[in-house]
Amino acid sequence: MTTLALARTGALARLLAPVRAHLLTCATLSALSAAAGIVPYIAIAEIARLMLDAPHGLSGSVWTWVGVGAASAGMRLLLFVQSSRVGHYADAKILHQLRVRIVRHLGVLPLGWFRVSGSGRVKRAMTGDLEEMHEVIAHALGQLTGAVAVIAVATGYLVFVDASMALIALGVLGVMGVFYRIAMRSMTTHMNRLIAAETRISAASIEYADGIQVVKTFGTGGRILARFDAAVRDYAEAFAAWVAEVRYSSAASRLFGSETAVLAVVTAAGLVFVAHRSLSVADLVAFLVVAVGLPNSILPAITASQGVRKGRMGAVNIERLLSLPPLPEPQIPIEPEGYGVEFDRVTFSYNGVTNAVEDISAVCAPGRVTAIVGPSGAGKTTLASLLPRFYDVTDGAIRIGGVDVRSIPSATLLASMGLVFQDVALVRDSVAENIRIGRPDAGDAQVHRAAVAAHVDEVIARLPDGYDTLLDAGGGSLSGGERQRLTIARAILSDAPIVVLDEATAALDPENEAAVQDALATLAADKTVIVIAHRLHTIAAADQILVLDNGRLVERGRHDDLLRRNGLYARMWAAQQGVIA
Template structure:
């Protein structure tokens, strides 16, 4: 005897596996909040990077001063030259020592915080409703555990030190140039200022384009995982074209997104790179310096100082640009991770109940995926123990949704689902799942033997004996 519940309520479309949600700088302070436990380490890393960069520019200043001394030919030049040689050598040694210490602290902090974040993510994933995984797919989890954490790694271990060091070099070099000659220093700052304006223009819509690229990456990842997981079905039923079409569409969207970004910034980006090059600074310094030397208002020795120090400043521009982009990506990755961690876990009952019997009851059950349209509405049915109960209906009627409410893949938005008279929300999730044997329509096996896959659900001696048996008519598994 069977009981049939025909649920023909208008159903909202179920979320597609791997569907990407909007990403981006949802929480501008997400990176700071996630890195709060290692704030002291980051501060120490920044200070050491600044000191290292300051020491690193000392040899260039020493070379410039030695050139000025030798060109001027003042009395006592020999001793002054050796003094600057010592200063330059000391600066080079201090640069190496401080750089190593800064890198050590940064990588130590990086390893510690990323380990903690991975543990937090895994524990949080273990507490999420199983329906969340069906809706989100593996692409989002993979992105959080690999791509987003990798972006944060770049910020902690590399970008922070690079950005601090680049700013220090530019500030120290500019200060020295202002000391030598204010007019020539303003020429150099003018070139670098134009570069900064062009760079700002090229980056004005970076967040929008990065969001689009990140969403396209998520679609590519989800489509690739879908194809790999279902390769047996694809080969059996010849559905590869349809599955690969989704992958091709995701790749095409990524290509269009990247092309749109390049098309928008190609001129401003090229201008910023040109103005931030050694050639542009050298041209400006040589042109302005030649005029000032010709009219006698600038000494040749001072011009040499600009040719040595000013021309080297653009070498710090590219690391600063790369580091600032890394910080932007790190903020986006942190926002994605924080968004994942903020998803509410499956509520556990404060006062657990034990079911009495095994009857299943759907009492005026309603559920909505989006909070607007009901996937099932006002469904009532009783499934007595010892009988086979079938839920039938056309595609989209809510059969899978209704079945998913019993093991709490989702919690009902109206009514109640009971087992043995106890609301499933009052039964601890571990006990609830232990009471059931579930066979999903999308089966996934771990890369191990059949016996080990069986033991995952019920470890113990009895399972080992069962898993070790070989059916008499089975030749292969």
């Protein structure tokens, strides 16, 4: 058995280990309930046999079987309720634990993982995979154990009545099992392909929703829908391939697993045996009552077995997510004594082949503004992402206050930074709470002062409920520039000693851009400020400008010095000013 097959087999058992006792209880109660449920049919068959053997009166045995059937029906209901209660309790308990584990594990993963993997994988784990495990715990387990119990009890009774006829009845179901096995032989392969396509559809759907304005503006034929179309096409092709492979075997399994097939075979064989006097009419009635009902127990078990397969694959996906290595925490944590930032021959590669940034060295002093500029794809955002450890450097080191960031506890590291990136991140809460994320213990007056400093206070005042207005993840009615200013207020409130601004003013109009630049100038006092900018006039007054190109540091200096060198920075400046160099 391959490693992957072993993982599929064991992942579900490992994840369900905390509720194993509850599951065993649920399975036992389900088996007893199902066994009790078949007894009334056996009682009916026995009553029919007794009445056919004694047509002129009701013997005491008949009433005994009536009592047995009635008691079994009541017992089945009682056991079923208890089994369902235990199963759903176990389901709620373990799924709660797994959700907590997943959320906590997501909290310790490198933030760069979320950028690479997007939200599709997380959404799949938190919804689809857990839902498939829910089906196993709350439904499939009881259905499987119940089906086994029914088949065992019914088979025992039918063999007791007539072994030959029992063999014929079970043979029909055996043929059904062979065809079902053929139909399911490659289910895992097809399901993995469907799950992969479904994950891509989820990710593409989120991208589509985020980019709906672009889609509306430029039409649905734009490139933004290419990944969504490809994912849907892959899903449809995977499903069609599966259907094409199993259509005949699946149809045959349904045919031989139907009541009609069992009834036809049992009736035909029984009449032949009756004609040859090897089977009584009373015994044939027993088979028509009990054997014909077996498919009703087996078909739910087939559905349940498919649910178990899906549950195993869901468990494997969840285990893979939980096994992702967390951001390494230092074994001997060191607190920095200062907040100057040093990039020491920093190299980083996303794929281990091509370096996104290479051999970059620079010092960003406290109380000074360092700007990072360069063409698109030069590595500006990548370099800034290495500072808060969204990723760890491939080579070299980044130090804060002389301490390698890998030696600083992650909570301390992130608390030392106010981060404002191009992608605005808001939460589904009030405006005040969105700002207060930067400092959870801040009072209302401090929140208001931060909003004023970010020049967003007047915008908030126009909202229906002011600072109590609820926002969604998209910012509600706020414009892109207003949402960006809200995150700047968050950074101002945090009062972190290091401030990283990635195109923080890109979404602002010229008037608001100037106002926010003034606020950022106040924010920068006595702080280490790193600004990534595309519009060069916004960083012309920076104390130091680092110019990147193809992941390498090609120039550094102040604005006037770089213009005199007539290099890449000067050409970029001339292009933005509309001057032909």
